[in-house]
Amino acid sequence: MTTKRKMTESEIDELVEKQANDDSAWGKPVRVRRTKGASISIPPELVARAAFLAKLHRKPNVEEWLTRVIQERIELEEAAFVGAKQELVSRAG
Numbered sequence: 901m902t903t904k905r906k907m908t909e910s911e912i913d914e915l916v917e918k919q920a921n922d923d924s925a926w927g928k929p930v931r932v933r934r935t936k937g938a939s940i941s942i943p944p945e946l947v948a949r950a951a952f953l954a955k956l957h958r959k960p961n962v963e964e965w966l967t968r969v970i971q972e973r974i975e976l977e978e979a980a981f982v983g984a985k986q987e988l989v990s991r992a993g
Contacts, residue, residue: 907915919925942950947962954965 950966951962954962957965959965959968
């Protein structure tokens with residue numbers, strides 16, 4: 901049974917550098933477009949509570965405070981996801 905060894909970052913870098921000018925080594929270019937901003941609806945009671953907390957944190961407006969809170973929460977969730985994924989891989993491996 902043959903097991904594939906994971907490449908190190910330096911090995912990946914070296915391979916990419918070797919293939920950089922070889923058009924046959926690359927797939928079709930991928931076009932990425934930035935998504936437009938989304939609007940969400942928040943219940944008025946929750947907005948009032950958020951506005952109060954934004955003032956406590958000396959933010960000029962509730963949108964700025966909510967954006968920071970959402971960013972922090974997303975970072976926590978992503979870190980938890982990566983940790984759980986790594987734990988599953990280590991248990992399986």
